[in-house]
Amino acid sequence: MSNKNLFLKSGFIRAPIQNGVGRFVPQLQRIVLKFCKTYGASQGLREFIEQDLVDFAKENPSVVVYLKPRRHRGPVIVAEYLNGDRVWMSVHNKTHSEITKWIEVLRTQQGDISSLRLRKYQYTDYPSVQGPWTPFTFKDPELNTAQLPDPHFGANDRLPITATEKLRLLFEKQKLSDVKTAE
Template sequence: MSNSQLFLKPGFVRAPLQNGVGRYVCQLQRIVFKFCKNHGSSRGMREFIEQDLVDFAKENPGVVVYLKPRRHRGPVVVAEYLNGDRVWMSVNNKSQSEITKWIEVLRTQAGDVSATRLRKYQYTDYPSVQGPWTPFTFKDPSLNTAKLPDPKYGANNRLGETATEKLRKMFEQQKLSEKSTE
């Protein structure tokens, strides 16, 4: 383990609530916009609030939006997620379009995954040098250039007739039996 991971919380990477299997659940629960009403570094944040905030709130009804004006402080966006993570982002001297892009990033992510030391579900003292097993691990390499179906590689010739051929014969026999009964 490297020293950079000593103070990170350990965790597993998994899809939150199996998101995307059924319906999509936005992981962003609450977003707080902290800004100064007259400070120059908050100009982009004020423009975002005046022009884009109402549209953002309409498009994301499951996200609670708070506005918190503060005197003589830089603009900050705090995002809180369903898994309990809080992401704090300074948007000091950013333009309205940059803030819009960063809000979209916060809306689509599932918390601060980069601040998690990744752990595996499996552990071994002796990891494989050869890599993971796949269905093609022990296959003959000449299969890569072969034109299939090839009797050399398939067992189709040993099976006799195919299911399609059997169905055709049964259909022909049925037709012949119907003609003979007429």
């Protein structure tokens, strides 16, 4: 493990507030669009504000949108999430379509999980003492040393015959009856 993990906060990746169980709770709480009214690098963000911002606000009523004009500064988007994370993104010289895509990315994610050191790969609200379930959890331990195929473990001898086997048996009976009638 490198020492960069010493400075990352640790946690779990999990659906917050049982998200998706019962109802969906959008995680984006607030988005702040900081731009300059005259600066050339803010052109894409100004176009987004003029053309798509009202539609974005109508489609996402749970997201509070702030516009913050600043003189002679680069354009910035700051997204704040329900879990307290803040994602700061510079959109310097980005086009209108790129900004639309980035805002959609910010809207659909649950915060800044790239700066999170994972403690475990799995998480549950109700942990089990026995560990995670696998397909081999309730198998008979004798199966580990058995030579397969073994009629004791498999139902191969008790399976009903297949349609192909049935046809083959009928064909052989018909052949035998044809031989007997020919004699």
